[in-house]
Amino acid sequence: MCSPRIVRVAHESAETSRISRRAWLGAAGLGALAAASGPAVAQAIPVRANAVIDLTHVLSAQLPVWPGNSPFTMVPVAWHDHGGFGQNALVLWEHTGTHLDAPSHQVRGGASVEQLAADDLVAPLVVVDISAKAAADADAELTVSDIARWEAVHGQIPDRALVAMYSGWERRLSDPGAFLALDAEGRPHAPGFAADAAEFLVTRRNIVGAGVDTLSLDPAASRDFGAHTAFLGAGRYGVEMLANLAQVPPTGATVIVGAPKHVGGTGGPCRVLALT
Known part of the structure; x- marks a missing residue:
């Protein structure tokens, strides 16, 4: 597009036929100088992915939470009819829905x-699939043997990966009672990482974090929370209650964890995306 200066010179030339070649070049130079001295246009970096898979559950009051935690609550506090804007107040515990565990969740003085x-x-x-044994055993664990079998097929886990356990547990979400699987003592049951598998992933595979499709990195009935201790104690993070892991290939995808960023937070709901 021509600058206003060039348009004006061209118009005067058509009217008077007296503009010199030097004037034309000068006008063009002014336009080029203006373009060169203006702000550069930022170039977007393309995200190369055949598909983007959302690994995040929708937060609602119906989504199961750890026994004893309050459910997610949303209260309207501003309305479009009064001031032009809508707004809600959110009330939730940090570890609600698809959420991140920071090291400080388990370790006093750990990173928030x-x-x-x-x-x-x-x-x-x-993604390590243990859904077959989880279907038969609510207390199934992802073990070092499961990792070895995965690596025999797919190769060694890459450095600085996020390793996610897929147990198929989200198939129970339509029945919150089945998802929590509380026993007579009120203790939940669901699959998780074995403590020695967590230790192996931290010390031998240098992962950045671990994920599960259940409410806890540990088997839910655990009393010592060995997987939490191994992961978070080593400065890694966890992501719990992931969704749609069955849609992600065992290897080859990239995960983006949209972690919360509030001062001193031990965790918080996050948007997690897989690029395949």
């Missing part, structure tokens, strides 16, 4: 959410 390195929130995604 705002201290997590941004580089660690974008990582190769590994």
Whole structure:
């Protein structure tokens, strides 16, 4: 598009036929100078992905939470008919829905959410499927043997990956009672990482974090929370209650963890995306 200066010179030339070639070049130079001295246009970096899979559950009051935690609540506090804007107040515990566990959730003095390195929130995604044994055993664990079988097929887990357990537990969400699977003592039951598998992933595979499609990194009935201790104690993070892991290939995807960033946070709901 021509600058106003060039348009004006061209118009005067048509009217008077007296403009010189030097004037034309000068006008063009002014336009080029203006373009060169103006702000550069930022170039978007393309995200190369065949598909983007949302690994996040929709937050609602109906979504199961850890026994004893309050459910998610949303209260309208502003309305479009009064002032032109709508707004809700949110009431929730940090560890609600698809959420992140920061090291400080388990470790006194550990890193809180705002201290997590941004580089660690974008990582190769590994999905280890234990859904067959989880269907037969609510207390199933992802073990070192499961990791060895996965690596025999897919190769060694890449450095600085996020390793996610897929147990198929989200198929129970239509029945919150079945999802929590409380026993007579009120203790929940659901699959999770075995403590030695968590330790192996931290010390031998240098992962950035671990994920599960259940409410806890540990089997829900655990009393010592060994997987939490191994992951969070080593400065790694966890992501609990992931969705749609069955749609993600065992390897080759990249995960983006949209972690919360509030000062001193031990965790919080996050939007998690897999790029395949």
